[in-house]
């Protein structure tokens with residue numbers, strides 16, 4: 531559920547008229563709803579009530595500090611995958627003790643920076659990384675708190691580009707090798723073993739692979755505890771899916787997801803760390819774009835809008851579906867037209883929606899691309915020298931520009947002409 535709805539014939543985010551936001555900020559723009567972010571966070575937190583659980587929002591889904599601060603105020607920790615994300619999380623006043631650092635390719639300088647901040651832990655994905663982290667921590671005279679990311683080789687039954695828990699994916703260490711790597715970690719003096727980590731993929735709509743992974747995690751946790759390892763937490767990753775297409779069946783409710791986790795792992799006396807991204811942020815945001823031209827092609831209608839693949843990459847990268855809503859409600863009752871929504875970028879892959887039966891939009895109309903709050907603005911680029919898209923956060927009747935549109939000076943001003951000798 532989200533807080534985007536028609537009021538007096540115009541699409542609103544909470545109590546804010548989106549046509550006014552477009553007028554004031556210009557299009558394209560991302561607009562996020564505070565109430566929706568809060569609702570999703572609370573739904574998840576309530577599902578784990580009574581458990582010792584920490585919800586670490588996956589910053590890669592939406593790294594705007596306005597969004598991070600909104601979640602941090604509710605008690606969220608953060609899951610980061612780079613020094614940049616760690617800096618953003620801390621700038622949004624997230625305590626380092628609530629931050630987990632994940633990712634297959636942490637550099638030594640990133641490790642050192644995170645160690646100095648005193649983060650909750652590193653999710654380590656390979657033996658070379660384990661050894662490098664031990665060296666960096668040793669040089670700093672610190673101990674690095676670690677969990678090893680275990681790849682359970684289960685099929686998350688999601689899009690190939692967001693599946694991470696199969697043996698052919700680059701993530702984690704094979705389940706069969708995990709115990710040996712823990713034994714190695716125990717011998718490295720600057721490491722402190724605190725947990726186990728798993729994350730099998732994203733946009734998961736079937737709980738069966740989750741259950742399979744958590745069952746394996748239980749087996750490993752019991753083995754490590756029996757061997758005397760003083761585990762403190764189990765990091766279960768993120769991955770819960772959301773309904774991108776209103777016509778699709780609803781994905782699992784956080785309640786059912788939590789029930790499986792509690793059933794598989796709730797009796798081990800360990801803190802449960804969760805890394806949800808999409809389930810919190812996706813439905814909390816829309817991409818607002820304006821129609822530039824309606825182009826009648828030889829065999830279809832192209833709606834050319836001012837947002838493009840550089841602003842929202844998901845359709846191009848994942849063949850992702852986003853529902854499309856007109857900002858003017860009266861358009862919904864007009865006879866629909868089958869059309870492609872495309873951007874101005876010079877790529878055939880530059881599209882937002884293909885062969886959709888949608889209202890007969892005209893030049894100047896505003897179009898809302900729904901469920902764009904996760905993996906949207908964070909993946910934006912300046913391809914075709916298009917300025918980075920601005921972001922707006924709504925709260926009740928108010929809205930704030932939480933990232934202004936990049937100016938043309940900022941866009942081209944970092945280039946330098948080489949000063950070659952003549």
Ligand SMILES: *Cc1c(COP(=O)(O)O)cnc(C)c1O
Pocket residue numbers: 588590591609632633729731732733767768769770805806807808809904
């Ligand atoms: C991407 C990612 C997440 C968040 O995934 P969602 O599908 O957005 O919940 C969590 N943990 C790790 C390690 C990730 O790579």
